[in-house]
Amino acid sequence: MSHNSFGHLFRVTTWGESHGPAIGCVVDGTPPRLPLAEPDIQQWLDKRRPGQSRFTTQRQEPDQVKILSGVFEGQTTGTPISLLIENVDQRSKDYGEIKDKFRPGHADFTYMTKYGIRDYRGGGRSSARETACRVAAGAIARKVLGEAVTIRGALVQIGPHAIDRGNWDWAEVERNPFFGPDAAMARQWESYLDGVRKAGSSAGAIIEVVAEGVAAGLGAPIYGKLDAELAAAMMSINAVKGVEIGAGFAAAALSGEQNADEMEPGNAGGPRFRANNAGGILGGITTGQPVVVRFAVKPTSSILSPRDTIDVDGHATTITTKGRHDPCVGIRAVPVGEAMMACVLADHLLRHRAQNG
Numbered sequence: 001m002s003h004n005s006f007g008h009l010f011r012v013t014t015w016g017e018s019h020g021p022a023i024g025c026v027v028d029g030t031p032p033r034l035p036l037a038e039p040d041i042q043q044w045l046d047k048r049r050p051g052q053s054r055f056t057t058q059r060q061e062p063d064q065v066k067i068l069s070g071v072f073e074g075q076t077t078g079t080p081i082s083l084l085i086e087n088v089d090q091r092s093k094d095y096g097e098i099k100d101k102f103r104p105g106h107a108d109f110t111y112m113t114k115y116g117i118r119d120y121r122g123g124g125r126s127s128a129r130e131t132a133c134r135v136a137a138g139a140i141a142r143k144v145l146g147e148a149v150t151i152r153g154a155l156v157q158i159g160p161h162a163i164d165r166g167n168w169d170w171a172e173v174e175r176n177p178f179f180g181p182d183a184a185m186a187r188q189w190e191s192y193l194d195g196v197r198k199a200g201s202s203a204g205a206i207i208e209v210v211a212e213g214v215a216a217g218l219g220a221p222i223y224g225k226l227d228a229e230l231a232a233a234m235m236s237i238n239a240v241k242g243v244e245i246g247a248g249f250a251a252a253a254l255s256g257e258q259n260a261d262e263m264e265p266g267n268a269g270g271p272r273f274r275a276n277n278a279g280g281i282l283g284g285i286t287t288g289q290p291v292v293v294r295f296a297v298k299p300t301s302s303i304l305s306p307r308d309t310i311d312v313d314g315h316a317t318t319i320t321t322k323g324r325h326d327p328c329v330g331i332r333a334v335p336v337g338e339a340m341m342a343c344v345l346a347d348h349l350l351r352h353r354a355q356n357g
Contacts, residue, residue, distance in 0.1 A: 101311050
């Protein structure tokens with residue numbers, strides 16, 4: 001039984017471990033004759049790449065992607081696209097002291113319980129290293145969606161420190177190491193994370209991903225709702241513990257009048273919405289408004305601070321995780337969230353065309 005694939009018509013299978021020789025993915029269902037070359041994928045992998053600031057893991061992985069199949073003379077052929085990313089900076093010795101211990105908050109215990117074996121080197125398959133494959137697949141999904149669709153993500157909260165939405169500036173996202181849209185809050189995050197890092201601890205984060213230019217009509221009732229599949233996609237990202245669409249949990253505090261996205265006549269026969277509490281999705285189907293998703297990432301489980309735990313024999317012990325880890329793994333989750341949005345939207349676009357022509 002395989003659970004390493006997602007999507008229906010646009011289907012992605014990832015493979016590889018954190019400290020293995022390589023990681024990669026196979027993307028099946030891409031339409032033929034789309035322009036695609038390695039630089040098209042590399043630009044997105046570079047956003048996620050580790051070691052770009054002191055606020056992320058210092059593991060030095062170039063994440064250079066190689067296209068092994070599915071592309072000929074610069075165009076997709078319609079056959080499976082196989083992508084390879086080599087691991088070049090593994091330090092498995094950092095994990096030797098914890099190979100018989102379970103890290104609290106990590107998947108060590110559950111992997112051992114399920115399979116009776118686990119790759120303790122960086123978490124193996126449970127490592128966030130796997131998300132590089134998703135980012136690569138997301139680059140191909142963007143080609144399927146076309147230039148009319150724009151997908152952008154931003155970090156909106158680290159620990160207890162949230163942005164001022166009145167300061168939102170998409171251009172600022174590219175100017176700071178946090179992918180933050182609020183320049184003032186980015187400066188505050190810098191000092192906050194310096195303290196977290198020096199204390200050997202970690203912090204959580206909230207990421208917002210917005211897709212604009214998405215046509216109305218994508219998604220399907222009842223069990224193919226776009227928001228349901230977006231939620232599942234975001235929840236599949238390592239360390240994600242919550243997802244909301246549009247107003248999300250805040251909608252529970254609104255009245256019916258406040259929450260209703262009132263409509264009025266718009267252009268080309270379509271409506272104009274006065275608000276977007278629905279996050280661009282009604283009844284599981286897109287409205288033509290921006291699709292808005294937020295997800296919460298827990299603090300990195302691998303920390304330097306000693307924690308109580310048990311070993312593989314069930315004995316009480318303590319653990320301190322050495323090695324190179326993100327003090328806030330949510331920072332590099334921004335391009336991952338964008339990629340998952342792209343993959344789900346591409347899949348639903350192809351499914352919509354298949355059913356409706």
